[in-house]
Amino acid sequence: MKQRGLAVISGGLNEPSSTRLLADRVAxxxxxxxxxxxxxxxxxxxxxxxxxxxxxxxxxxxxAGPDLATAIDKVMKADGLIVATPIFSASYSGLFKTFxxxxxxxxxxxxxxxxxxxxxxxxxxxxLEHVVRPLFSYLRAVVVPTTVFAASEDWGIGSGSGEALSExxxxxxxxxxxxxxxxxxxxxxxxxxxxxxxxxxLGGS
Amino acid sequence: MQFGVxxxxxxxxxxxxGRVPTEAERIKAMVSVALKTEEIGLDVFATGxxxxxxxxxxxxxxxLGYLAASTDRIILSTATTLITTNDPVKIAEDYAMLQxxxxxxxxxxxxxxxxGPVYPWFGxxxxxxxxxxxxxxxxxxxxWREDVVDWEGKYRTPLQSFxxxxxxxxxxxxxxxxxxxxxxxxxxxxxxxxxxxxxxNIFWPKEHFIRLIDLYRRxxxxxxxxxxxxxxxxxxxxxxxxxxxxxxxxxFRPYFDHAPVYGYGPSLEEFTAQTxxxxxxxxxVIEKTLQFREYFGDYQRxxxxxxxxGLPLSTVLEQLEMLGSEVVPVLRKEFDSLRPAHVPDGPTxxxxxxxxxxxxxxxxxx
Numbered sequence: 001m002k003q004r005g006l007a008v009i010s011g012g013l014n015e016p017s018s019t020r021l022l023a024d025r026v027a028x029x030x031x032x033x034x035x036x037x038x039x040x041x042x043x044x045x046x047x048x049x050x051x052x053x054x055x056x057x058x059x060x061x062x063x064a065g066p067d068l069a070t071a072i073d074k075v076m077k078a079d080g081l082i083v084a085t086p087i088f089s090a091s092y093s094g095l096f097k098t099f100x101x102x103x104x105x106x107x108x109x110x111x112x113x114x115x116x117x118x119x120x121x122x123x124x125x126x127x128l129e130h131v132v133r134p135l136f137s138y139l140r141a142v143v144v145p146t147t148v149f150a151a152s153e154d155w156g157i158g159s160g161s162g163e164a165l166s167e168x169x170x171x172x173x174x175x176x177x178x179x180x181x182x183x184x185x186x187x188x189x190x191x192x193x194x195x196x197x198x199x200x201x202l203g204g205s
Numbered sequence: 206m207q208f209g210v211x212x213x214x215x216x217x218x219x220x221x222x223g224r225v226p227t228e229a230e231r232i233k234a235m236v237s238v239a240l241k242t243e244e245i246g247l248d249v250f251a252t253g254x255x256x257x258x259x260x261x262x263x264x265x266x267x268x269l270g271y272l273a274a275s276t277d278r279i280i281l282s283t284a285t286t287l288i289t290t291n292d293p294v295k296i297a298e299d300y301a302m303l304q305x306x307x308x309x310x311x312x313x314x315x316x317x318x319x320x321g322p323v324y325p326w327f328g329x330x331x332x333x334x335x336x337x338x339x340x341x342x343x344x345x346x347x348x349w350r351e352d353v354v355d356w357e358g359k360y361r362t363p364l365q366s367f368x369x370x371x372x373x374x375x376x377x378x379x380x381x382x383x384x385x386x387x388x389x390x391x392x393x394x395x396x397x398x399x400x401x402x403x404x405x406n407i408f409w410p411k412e413h414f415i416r417l418i419d420l421y422r423r424x425x426x427x428x429x430x431x432x433x434x435x436x437x438x439x440x441x442x443x444x445x446x447x448x449x450x451x452x453x454x455x456x457f458r459p460y461f462d463h464a465p466v467y468g469y470g471p472s473l474e475e476f477t478a479q480t481x482x483x484x485x486x487x488x489x490v491i492e493k494t495l496q497f498r499e500y501f502g503d504y505q506r507x508x509x510x511x512x513x514x515g516l517p518l519s520t521v522l523e524q525l526e527m528l529g530s531e532v533v534p535v536l537r538k539e540f541d542s543l544r545p546a547h548v549p550d551g552p553t554x555x556x557x558x559x560x561x562x563x564x565x566x567x568x569x570x571x
Contacts, residue, residue, distance in 0.1 A: 060470035063409045065479060191389045192416040195424060198397035201339050201390055 001040045004180050006030060007078035008045040011085035011096030012118070019118045020047060022150050023084040026116055029169045030082060033177035041180075044074045048095050055098045064102070072103065080112040080180035081141070084148075087119035087127045092135070100135060108141040112179035114172050116148035125149040144175035206540040207506040207551030208533045209249025210242045210525070211284040211441065214262035217515040220463035231261050232268070234518045238511065239272050241522055243279040245529020248551065251282035251314065251508060256290070256323050259465075266299040273307035280553065281307055284403075284441075284508065285316025285384045288345070289337040290327035292361060297348040297369040304374045309554030312380040314403050314439075315342055317391075333360070335390050342383075346398060349378035377561060380552040382439055382506075385417065392417050396424030401437035401552065404501070407510055408466055410479050411500050414440075418501050435548055439506035440497055443482045446527050450485035457484045464514040487531040494536055503544045505551040507536070 008027045012019030027043050034041045048055070054068035064072055075081065085096040100108075115132045117124070128147040136143045146168060154165040212235050218225045226234065239250040252262045252269065262268060269281040281303070286296060296313075304311040317338050318324070321331045329337060340358045347354050348369040357363040373379065382401035385391035386409065395402040402421040404414040418438055425436035445460075447453035454473065461473045461484075476482055483493045494507065509528065512521040550556070 057471040057475070061408065061467050061476075063413070063479070065471065065475065192420050195393055195420065196390065198393050198428075201335075201393065202343060 001038055002181065003042070004034060004039050004079040005042045005044065005074075005077060006080050006082060006180065007075045008043060008082045009048065009075065009084070009096075009099065010045070011048050011083075011093045011099075013049055013086065013093065013095070015049070017047070017049075018150070018155070019084045019086050020045075022116055022118055022148065023082055025166075026082050026084070026114060026148055026169050026173060029173035030080075030114070030176050030180075033170070033173045034181060037177055037181040039177070039181045044078070046071050046074070048099050051099075052095060055095065055102065058102050059098065072107075075103070076107055078111070080114070080176055081108070082114045082116065082176070083132075083136075084116040084118070085132065087117050087124040090124065090127055091131045092117075092127075097135070100139065103139075106140075108136065108139040111141045112176055113141040113143050114148070114176040115143055116150075116172075118150050120152055122149075122151040122153065125151065142179060144172055144179065146172035146175055148172050206504075206537055206544070207248040207280070208537065209247055209251060209280070209282070209506065209508045210238060210511050211251040211253070211282075211508045212238055212262075212512050213253045213284075213510070214255060214260050215465060215513055216259040216261060217465060217513070219515040219517055220459045228261050230518075234512065234521070235262065235268065236272065236275075237518060238521060238525065239279070239281075240275060241525045243276045245525055245533075247279065247529060247533060249280045249282055249506065249508065250276075251284040253284055254287050254316075256287075256326065257320060266303050269303055269311070270306060273303065273310065276310075278310075280310050280312060282311070282382075283313045285314045285318075287318045288315040288341050289317045289331075289334055290324055290329050291341075293341040293345040294348065294361070294364070294367075294369060297345050298371075300379050301349065301369065301371050301373050304379050304554075305371055309374050309377070309558075311554075312382065312552065314382040314384045314401075316384045317388075329360070335388065336360075338391065339394060342381075342394065342398075346378075346381075349373050374554065375558050375561075377554060377557045380554075380557060382437075387413070387417075389417065389420055392421040393424055396421050396430075396436070397428055399425065399428065399430035401439055401505070403439035403506070403508075404441070406441040406481050406497075407443040408480060411481065411497075415500055422502065432547070434502055434545075437506075437549065437552060438501060438504035439508060440501060440504055441481075441508050441510060442494060442497070443510045444490045444494075444524075444528070444532075445484045446487050446490055446524060446532070448486060450489060453484050453486065460514040460516055468514075487527055490528075490532050491535050491539075494532075495539055498540065498543065503540075503548045505549065507540075 008023050010020040010023040031041050051068045054065035058064050085092040113136050117128050133143050148169055216231050242250045252265050254265050256263050265283050317334045324331045354367050355365050382403040383391050383395035384403040386405050406414050422433035422436045426433040445457040458473050483490045511524050
């Protein structure tokens with residue numbers, strides 16, 4: 001059985017958080033979809049709320065405090081990401097963006113990512129396509145085609161809405177699982193181990 | 206082991222009084238710090254180089270030339286000399302001249318500068334930072350070692366039959382350190398030439414600098430300059446001391462909380478736990494500084510940042526007194542007794558000259 005790691009990043013601010021709830025549902029579906037592909041998965045879930053102070057500190061000092069450093073390390077090592085943000089003012093939350101602003105520029109290159117969001121109204125749903133997807137495209141991550149958006153009405157009030165969300169979650173999770181299971185990405189390059197020769201540096205100048 | 210003080214030269218309001226020193230006061234305060242550095246028995250004073258407010262030291266060799274005339278013993282250095290935006294020809298001339306005037310008490314540390322808008326003021330582009338550092342230093346290195354240089358590169362006008370004057374004192378170029386906070390390319394550069402590598406060490410956790418210094422040491426050996434543990438390493442440090450550590454914390458806290466680099470971010474407690482900053486008793490400073498050797502190996506130069514963040518000059522001079530009387534004598538003794546015989550001491554003009562003469566004798570014997 002193949003082994004894979006998934007990192008789940010929730011930008012929800014409340015406790016309990018509907019964003020975290022959505023992220024957990026997507027993670028459970030992805031775990032099942034990977035099991036169907038004969039892949040055993042280790043899931044690490046993080047609430048960015050827990051790192052709010054360290055995220056601000058890192059913006060000012062340039063280095064991660066110990067807990068945040070551990071969280072970033074898990075994201076770097078994961079075979080795929082599930083990211084979920086509340087939509088504030090037609091975009092991701094500031095805390096969510098801060099986390100991705102602080103990663104090294106190449107941290108997510110080639111990494112499969114499932115993007116999800118919550119909001120109070122369905123009128124925010126395309127924020128995933130217009131704001132969140134371009135962020136991950138810029139970071140050269142591989143974003144799965146199906147996005148998962150949950151407004152208040154999707155949590156099961158009204159005819160058929162809950163089922164629609166579940167179907168969407170399962171579809172996105174299957175897309176992610178296929179990428180994660182077949183992933184052939186090379187290991188990340190360590191700049192301190194893999195030294196460029198000085199002759200090359202000199203020649204390139 | 207060499208101990209010294211490096212000054213950034215920032216004009217920062219004193220957060221406890223709101224008072225802002227004038228540029229004249231700040232410049233003279235840097236001179237006072239340098240003179241005190243010699244008086245208390247330390248070995249090196251280094252000035253920063255900046256070309257934007259709120260910093261005053263835009264003209265390092267002017268200040269260091271003045272200090273050369275007012276001191277007898279300390280090495281005058283930089284932290285850092287901008288190898289990207291300065292013309293390497295002018296660096297070669299300025300620092301060779303300074304070296305003669307100071308009877309060899311000069312070395313310098315190359316750095317790139319991290320402020321984007323400064324580069325175009327000097328006709329350069331920050332995106333070329335690494336290539337500029339590589340090409341410019343390669344030219345500087347030749348100008349001090351070859352009497353007549355023909356040269357063509359990407360970033361300055363070509364040279365034909367150029368001789369940089371004055372020639373280095375005794376034919377020995379000033380020792381060069383390469384400073385870097387995060388670029389493995391610069392560690393590689395220092396290793397290639399067998400120059401020193403200086404890790405700023407003050408704003409980030411040690412784990413990061415351990416990796417950079419390990420890389421430098423490994424590559425120093427690779428290029429045949431000696432064993433990895435013989436590579437020339439310098440480290441920054443940052444301390445604030447009072448007899449009782451609680452007093453040190455209480456007095457330094459407002460300066461920390463409003464400091465230009467880390468202010469309004471982590472707490473003083475978090476920052477001292479995560480970085481080499483020590484705020485406490487002289488004994489605590491000794492203990493934490495001795496740990497650097499365990500993390501980075503035996504090293505040659507320890508520099509302290511003392512005058513910054515708006516601390517008044519009177520406080521800085523008190524701090525230097527404590528550093529010179531209670532901390533450095535203990536560190537010097539400890540470090541020197543722990544360093545194995547095959548690991549070199551800090552670089553001086555006299556030592557480089559003696560080494561060059563030995564090489565000549567060996568060549569004649571062969």
